[in-house]
Amino acid sequence: MARTTVKERAPRQDNRRSALLDAAATHFADRGFHATSTRELAAAVGMLPGSIYYHFPSKNDLLVAVYDEGVRRIEAAVERAVDGVDDPWQRLEVACTAHLEALLDGGAYARVVVRVQPEDAGDAADDLIALRDRYEALFSGLIAALDLPDVSARRALRLLLLGALNWVQHWYRPGRDTPRTIVRRFMGLLARGETA
Amino acid sequence: MARTTVKERAPRQDNRRSALLDAAATHFADRGFHATSTRELAAAVGMLPGSIYYHFPSKNDLLVAVYDEGVRRIEAAVERAVDGVDDPWQRLEVACTAHLEALLDGGAYARVVVRVQPEDAGDAADDLIALRDRYEALFSGLIAALDLPDVSARRALRLLLLGALNWVQHWYRPGRDTPRTIVRRFMGLLARGETA
Amino acid sequence: MARTTVKERAPRQDNRRSALLDAAATHFADRGFHATSTRELAAAVGMLPGSIYYHFPSKNDLLVAVYDEGVRRIEAAVERAVDGVDDPWQRLEVACTAHLEALLDGGAYARVVVRVQPEDAGDAADDLIALRDRYEALFSGLIAALDLPDVSARRALRLLLLGALNWVQHWYRPGRDTPRTIVRRFMGLLARGETA
Amino acid sequence: MARTTVKERAPRQDNRRSALLDAAATHFADRGFHATSTRELAAAVGMLPGSIYYHFPSKNDLLVAVYDEGVRRIEAAVERAVDGVDDPWQRLEVACTAHLEALLDGGAYARVVVRVQPEDAGDAADDLIALRDRYEALFSGLIAALDLPDVSARRALRLLLLGALNWVQHWYRPGRDTPRTIVRRFMGLLARGETA
DNA sequence: CATGAATGAGTATTCATTCAT
DNA sequence: GATGAATGAATACTCATTCAT
Numbered sequence: 001m002a003r004t005t006v007k008e009r010a011p012r013q014d015n016r017r018s019a020l021l022d023a024a025a026t027h028f029a030d031r032g033f034h035a036t037s038t039r040e041l042a043a044a045v046g047m048l049p050g051s052i053y054y055h056f057p058s059k060n061d062l063l064v065a066v067y068d069e070g071v072r073r074i075e076a077a078v079e080r081a082v083d084g085v086d087d088p089w090q091r092l093e094v095a096c097t098a099h100l101e102a103l104l105d106g107g108a109y110a111r112v113v114v115r116v117q118p119e120d121a122g123d124a125a126d127d128l129i130a131l132r133d134r135y136e137a138l139f140s141g142l143i144a145a146l147d148l149p150d151v152s153a154r155r156a157l158r159l160l161l162l163g164a165l166n167w168v169q170h171w172y173r174p175g176r177d178t179p180r181t182i183v184r185r186f187m188g189l190l191a192r193g194e195t196a
Numbered sequence: 197m198a199r200t201t202v203k204e205r206a207p208r209q210d211n212r213r214s215a216l217l218d219a220a221a222t223h224f225a226d227r228g229f230h231a232t233s234t235r236e237l238a239a240a241v242g243m244l245p246g247s248i249y250y251h252f253p254s255k256n257d258l259l260v261a262v263y264d265e266g267v268r269r270i271e272a273a274v275e276r277a278v279d280g281v282d283d284p285w286q287r288l289e290v291a292c293t294a295h296l297e298a299l300l301d302g303g304a305y306a307r308v309v310v311r312v313q314p315e316d317a318g319d320a321a322d323d324l325i326a327l328r329d330r331y332e333a334l335f336s337g338l339i340a341a342l343d344l345p346d347v348s349a350r351r352a353l354r355l356l357l358l359g360a361l362n363w364v365q366h367w368y369r370p371g372r373d374t375p376r377t378i379v380r381r382f383m384g385l386l387a388r389g390e391t392a
Numbered sequence: 393m394a395r396t397t398v399k400e401r402a403p404r405q406d407n408r409r410s411a412l413l414d415a416a417a418t419h420f421a422d423r424g425f426h427a428t429s430t431r432e433l434a435a436a437v438g439m440l441p442g443s444i445y446y447h448f449p450s451k452n453d454l455l456v457a458v459y460d461e462g463v464r465r466i467e468a469a470v471e472r473a474v475d476g477v478d479d480p481w482q483r484l485e486v487a488c489t490a491h492l493e494a495l496l497d498g499g500a501y502a503r504v505v506v507r508v509q510p511e512d513a514g515d516a517a518d519d520l521i522a523l524r525d526r527y528e529a530l531f532s533g534l535i536a537a538l539d540l541p542d543v544s545a546r547r548a549l550r551l552l553l554l555g556a557l558n559w560v561q562h563w564y565r566p567g568r569d570t571p572r573t574i575v576r577r578f579m580g581l582l583a584r585g586e587t588a
Numbered sequence: 589m590a591r592t593t594v595k596e597r598a599p600r601q602d603n604r605r606s607a608l609l610d611a612a613a614t615h616f617a618d619r620g621f622h623a624t625s626t627r628e629l630a631a632a633v634g635m636l637p638g639s640i641y642y643h644f645p646s647k648n649d650l651l652v653a654v655y656d657e658g659v660r661r662i663e664a665a666v667e668r669a670v671d672g673v674d675d676p677w678q679r680l681e682v683a684c685t686a687h688l689e690a691l692l693d694g695g696a697y698a699r700v701v702v703r704v705q706p707e708d709a710g711d712a713a714d715d716l717i718a719l720r721d722r723y724e725a726l727f728s729g730l731i732a733a734l735d736l737p738d739v740s741a742r743r744a745l746r747l748l749l750l751g752a753l754n755w756v757q758h759w760y761r762p763g764r765d766t767p768r769t770i771v772r773r774f775m776g777l778l779a780r781g782e783t784a
Numbered sequence: 785c786a787t788g789a790a791t792g793a794g795t796a797t798t799c800a801t802t803c804a805t
Numbered sequence: 806g807a808t809g810a811a812t813g814a815a816t817a818c819t820c821a822t823t824c825a826t
Contacts, residue, residue: 016789034230035316038817051790053818120228156381159367160360167359185352191387212806234800246802247807255800408785424708426622430821442823443786451821512620548773551759552752559751577744583779604810626796638798639811647796 017055019045022108025066029111033063033120060124063116070109071131074102075138077110088145092161093187095142100165100179104172114166136162161186213251215241218304221262225307229259229316256320259312266305267327270298271334284341288357289383291338296361296375300368310362332358357382409447411437414500417458421503425455425512452516455508462501463523466494467530480537484553485579487534492557492571496564506558528554553578605643607633610696613654617699621651621708648712651704658697659719662690663726665698676733680749681775683730688753688767692760702754724750749774 023044027036038059042049056062081098082091102110113135118128139162143154164186172182219240223232234255238245252258277294278287298306309331314324335358339350360382368378415436419428430451434441448454473490474483494502505527510520531554535546556578564574611632615624626647630637644650669686670679690698701723706716727750731742752774760770 032228032230032313032316034228037815039815048791048793049817050792050794050819054789059817117228120231152381153385156378157385159363160356160382160385163361163363163366164356164359167362168355170359171355182352185348186356189349189353189356189386191385210806233798235798244808245800246809246811249801249803250807406785424620424622424705426620427708429819431819440787441821442788442790445822445824446786509620512623544773545777548770549777551755552748552774552777555752555755555758556748557751558755559747562751563747574744577740578748581741581745581748581778583777625794627794636812636814637796638813638815641797642810 016045016047020047020052020055021062021065021069024062025070025108025112028063028066029108029115033116060121063112063121064124064127066109066112067116067121067128067131070111070113071135073106074099074110074113075135077102077106078138082142088142088147089187089192092142092146093183095139096161096165096183096186097179100168100183103166103169104174104179111169114169157190210251212241212243216243216248216251217258217261217265220258221266221304221308224259224262225304225311229312256317259308259317260320260323262305262308263312263317263324264327266307266309267331269302270295270306270309271331273298273302274334278338284338284343285383285388288338288342289379291335292357292361292379292382293376296364296379299362299365300370300375307365310365353386406447408437408439412439412444412447413454413457413461416454417462417500417504420455420458421500421507425508452513455504455513456516456519458501458504459508459513459520460523462503462505463527465498466491466502466505467527469494469498470530474534480534480539481579481584484534484538485575487531488553488557488575488578489572492560492575495558495561496566496571503561506561549582604633604635608635608640608643609650609653609657612650613658613696613700616651616654617696617703621704648709651700651709652712652715654697654700655704655709655716656719658699658701659723661694662687662698662701663723665690665694666726670730676730676735677775677780680730680734681771683727684749684753684771684774685767688756688771691754691757692762692767699757702757745778 020041023041024036027041027044038052039049041062042052052059052062056065077098078095081094085091085094103114113132116128118125118132121128136158139158140154143158146154146157148154148157165183168182216237219237220232223236223240234248235245237258238248248255248258252261273294274291277290281287281290299310309328312324314321314328317324332354335354336350339354342350342353344350344353361379364378412433415433416428419433419436430444431441433454434444444451444454448457469490470487473486477483477486495506505524508520510517510524513520528550531550532546535550538546538549540546540549557575560574608629611629612624615629615632626640627637629650630640640647640650644653665686666683669682673679673682691702701720704716706713706720709716724746727746728742731746734742734745736742736745753771756770
């Protein structure tokens with residue numbers, strides 16, 4: 001009688017916290033960290049501004065939480081994509097596609113990782129840098145498997161690709177391109193084995 | 197002689213305005229537009245906050261002025277670089293190097309163009325977009341001269357290169373690399389004539 | 393002894409309440425009433441902020457409880473000290489010493505009585521004033537037993553002594569002085585019987 | 589004919605700043621530092637809360653300014669009072685009276701010095717302590733001139749008197765007593781030359 | 785005997801901007 | 806070519822407190 005249904009136990013869960021996280025992701029991705037106020041965030045989830053601080057100790061920490069989730073999602077997408085693929089260039093290509101899909105269609109979390117600069121997080125800048133590095137290490141691994149002449153070429157390829165991929169958000173218009181076709185084109189421009 | 201202050205007397209013109217512009221460029225490039233307050237800018241040039249408004253009607257307009265100067269400088273550098281070079285791939289390479297030099301060693305104005313997102317300018321976002329497009333057109337011209345199969349390949353190359361180049365600021369450490377070596381490496385990864 | 397937690401089991405009664413009271417005493421004494429937040433108090437005893445309100449209806453009431461305990465403790469110390477002493481000046485001196493010991497070495501409760509101003513308690517200011525008066529009456533009794541010329545001299549002596557004693561906390565450095573030596577010196581400065 | 593009167597030059601002076609300082613003194617003295625909000629202060633002088641920060645960089649600095657003025661005023665009053673008085677005990681008595689007058693009738697600035705605890709000023713606590721010490725040094729000088737047996741007696745007398753005097757505000761009711769009569773009574777309780 | 789989740793009002797402070805002088 | 810003095814609105818954040826569970 002007291003509880004309306006047996007499921008009553010769980011629902012009081014932390015879905016306000018995650019609603020808040022979602023709103024933060026969207027706003028940070030779309031307008032930037034500094035251009036987003038805690039009021040906007042609160043309004044977006046129907047809280048009062050002060051109530052945010054029940055869930056997160058500061059706006060900075062909220063950013064770190066979003067960023068962390070963003071990195072986690074891109075990593076997961078990339079790992080899922082390369083799973084079962086054997087050819088090293090093929091693995092790199094599907095990884096790039098997954099990366100780009102995460103950035104363009106994959107929701108706001110991933111976009112935050114590319115849009116927000118670590119230094120915006122103030123004290124927590126180092127946390128963001130560590131997260132970013134963790135992801136780049138995953139990419140380094142994929143590139144290490146290629147038959148490239150030396151470490152310099154590997155580093156150059158990693159930075160060329162990640163730069164180009166992360167910049168896509170600045171000009172991407174859905175419909176005209178898809179993540180897959182963009183990556184196809186980018187990879188097509190590369191000289192595979194016979195690099196200088 | 198009588199007065200001890202070393203205040204520069206010579207450049208009679210409005211060097212207050214350009215000092216302000218310089219300070220804005222540095223701050224916007226280093227910390228971002230929203231993270232820079234007009235007070236900081238004023239303090240940096242020894243003005244009172246209100247005095248900024250004698251020179252510029254708003255903080256947004258100040259950004260537009262900086263951005264405009266930034267684009268102007270990159271354009272000038274690129275044009276100077278390609279001048280007298282004939283081979284299309286060679287022209288592209290020196291252009292990329294000039295672009296990267298402007299970004300990395302060329303002072304704050306150019307960095308603002310890459311760091312600040314047009315939407316940060318509010319009303320004036322369109323002005324910034326127009327400026328960015330103007331510059332990209334210059335780049336498109338250089339790429340059009342290459343022997344690439346179709347318009348898609350040309351577009352892909354432009355976006356790949358600009359993305360990779362503009363991303364460099366996120367990882368560049370002076371000493372280890374130079375703009376020239378970075379561009380050499382990037383170009384070396386590309387399949388020249390025989391692109392797919 | 394199965395469980396590793398050292399949690400005291402014995403004092404069955406509401407030792408959470410008294411832990412809270414202790415924390416409040418310490419914080420109010422050290423930092424003042426307004427400078428102490430209920431969150432700090434809760435954190436100090438490992439509660440959540442809301443849980444305070446199970447034990448006390450408001451922060452003000454918490455202050456009253458601490459203050460009450462503080463007065464009670466000073467009273468008890470003074471009464472214990474004068475017990476068995478006969479000479480009136482001697483009684484006054486040991487009372488002063490007990491008062492000062494309570495203030496300086498006697499824990500936070502007593503210090504709150506001297507540090508916190510009644511008006512800080514808002515509604516409950518009158519409660520604090522009543523408590524303070526109750527204690528001063530005890531002191532008046534001791535002074536009434538002295539061979540002083542008139543009521544004015546008695547009042548002056550009471551206020552001189554209490555003022556000087558209560559001010560000691562502002563300059564006291566343990567080691568250099570002790571409550572006993574301070575009181576000795578103060579009493580030594582007084583003209584005993586032959587007051588003007 | 590531009591200026592309405594020759595006096596026009598001065599009046600735009602800093603009288604808003606000093607109105608603000610006055611309001612701060614009154615509020616800090618009457619209700620304490622933490623219990624006074626910047627809003628109240630601003631409202632008291634008809635400013636908006638933010639406008640305070642044109643005049644003072646922080647609430648703490650405002651306190652320091654008030655405190656400084658308070659010490660200055662007590663010092664001035666004491667120095668004025670002892671001027672022309674020769675007998676050392678007489679000098680001490682008029683100094684005490686001046687001190688007490690400053691505290692009780694002399695406006696809020698002096699009261700702040702006694703009411704607010706240095707630690708309330710946060711960062712600026714040391715500034716307040718330095719000011720308080722400066723004033724106590726003045727008092728030490730007056731006491732050094734007395735024919736007291738040793739340095740301990742001098743120190744004890746200084747602390748006894750200052751304590752008693754500063755505590756007066758807690759029980760003083762105008763009308764019943766005056767600073768002069770209170771000091772007379774206090775001094776009358778002291779054993780002059782023949783101290784133990 | 786409490787907690788989890790919030791509220792609503794308030795905190796000090798900062799913002800871009802204005803405008804008479 | 807500014808300054809001095811503010812404005813008005815917003816900022817991130819903290820407060821004591823509530824209450825269903």
